[in-house]
Amino acid sequence: MTRPKKNNILSRRDFLKSTTSAGLGLALAKGSLTKGSLAASHQTARGPSDDLRLALIGSGEQGRVLMEACLRIPGLSFAAVCDIWEYSREYAKGYLNKYGQQPAVYVDYRELLAKEKDLDAAIVATPDWVHAEQAIACLDAGLHVYCEKEMSNSLDQARRMVLAARRTGKLLQIGHQRRSNPRYVHAIDRLIREKKLLGRLTAAYAQWNRAKSDMLGWPKKYTIDAATLEKYGYSSMFEFRNWRWFKKFGGGPIVDLGSHQIDLFSWAFGTNPSTVLASGGIDYYKGREWFDNVMAVFEYETAQGTARAFYQVQTTTKHGGFYETFMGENGSLVISEVPERGNWAMREAHAPEWDSLVKDGLLLSEKPPIQRVDTRNIFLDIRVTAEAGRWPLPVELAKPPHQPHLENFFDAIRHGTPLTCPAELAYKSAVAVLRVNEAVKSRQLLRFRPEQFNA
């Protein structure tokens, strides 16, 4: 047999050579597009002096999302990037280089803080269990901090973060990004709370269902050595990659996913929950420490009376995906971070008219369920059953999910705009969410005392 068993591996260099030979380089891109109105956000290595200088601590999956969103916001430059994993460091550095930014690269955030003396803010997107340590160190170093949710997998650590922000007087924004999403602000603040679109809000439902999936792997050549893993608290590469499933590092799916949505319940009801009841378990997967499915019921004592919210997270079916529904006597509102999964209200037949909201541009009207006939000298056209009308939210409000929350953070730094999710507020959400795991374990109705929500 003459054919070698293995072909020459397509090396990165060869691959890139083959792509550039196709003539698709950025040099060409610059030439043909810079005159256009859609200029890409290319910046010089060192931005203008009024640029905010950022450090990205944790450039894994979520760090990349935040980095990409920042690159679409004017006046920012990444001075430093930090991650204990070479793969993530290289990715972030290479990606920023494409935008003409040359960040310094660090393995240890402590070294970053010791060396970088000209920073304005840090973005922390590491596993939950190190959020507190890193965010507090950044605040103490005089930086404003945008920290991913969940604040921490320990309530005590989350409280320390609130206190550190207070002590240093620096901003600490937590990444519950729906709090800044123009569609959510419109739906909850404007329509539900201010305009009372749904009348008395009596119930809410939210879910985040994901298809079954393997634990995450990693490219072999990017395996972190055992000594480094141990230094940063991980017993194996497997544990490092799949930290979300282990109690030491995170709070499991209910915390990863539920915290975004359970936070909305309090926002819409205007109060924190009074009780929680939950059921869940590790029923499908082996070798995971956190519950792979949870169903939880919260009670809220609102100004109008008791209301309830049901939340479920599934990791073995993606049925329905992720969305939130708010239900009231006069209608319901379905919303999702991905607008095609939810971006509309539905009106109960007895509800007061919504047409004036449409006139004011607060709501669109898609298919009114009952068509009036004004021209043919009849009261009603009898035909097939009228479809229930959906009243979409204005589409102009649709923005990439993380960008408005980061914009709020940078506006707060620059102009003193109030944060939409300061640590105090996120702490209340952490109290409600972390308690679900306790409720699952105890199989009992757990009560909250109002003062528990204050750090």
Added chain:
Amino acid sequence: MTDLKEKAVHRFAQQAMGTAFEGLVAGCEIRYARQAVQAAFAEVERLESLFSRFNASSEVSQINRLKPGESMRIGIETFECLTLAEKMRQETAGAFDINFRSLLKSRRRAEEKGPGMILSPTNGFTLALEPAPSENGQACLDLDLGGIGKGYALDRAVEILACDWDVDRFLLHSGTSTAFAVGDAPDIKPDEEGWPVGAGTALGFAGPSMRLFLKNRALSGSGTEVKGHHIVDPRTGLPADRHLAAWVSHPRAAAADALSTAFMVMSLEEIERYCNGHPEVWALIISNTRARCVFNKEIFV
């Protein structure tokens, strides 16, 4: 003797970009193969969130909502994809145009309301949006990255598998319309290289000659068989019925996809001129008279 592990081909599929992406991996342990393909598909999903016309939050949807005179920042991926699309538009003299929806709309409007409303075909996304072409201040962009976006995503997925995960024998495709192969499939003859791929079996002109070994290149097919005459000539607004099918092979999936679409609406003379200037493009066109027209290099051997 080839052992079983060497012979096995692991297949993984995922819904994305309105179709099913699939990865076939050989010479690699199944768990590693699955994780690698998962990582590649995660990149496809990320790009979908930027390119999708059906997601109102996507970058393309945001561009399409721009009003005359407005501008926005875009990311490197959309930038690269638009740049390639614009290059293709220029090189094919408008036969490929991701702004075809807007062109068709303004043409329809012109038919209803008389001349003077047609957007110049050069007034694509590279120019500032001008208030003139549309009354009532509506935006005149309606970009559809369709096939070129899928091709771009495929190229990125290939890079992740080959460069990051060091998988060196695989075939990736986006809903069978475009495929990219790296290395060799298992169980091929000693004198063969690459992954055997067939083409156009449903049209009746397929035979043993419609098979090829794809290696380190992309192959994209366009035709009238799957969705009927679904390709519209952006230059005329009419459905493309010049040819029955077109296949293009190119070192990049994005370019292969764009060109196979463009060639469906270009005349054989136009295609020949294009291919003369681009030796890296291999093309096969099945004309309406079922003639087989080969450009630069016979793809199917």
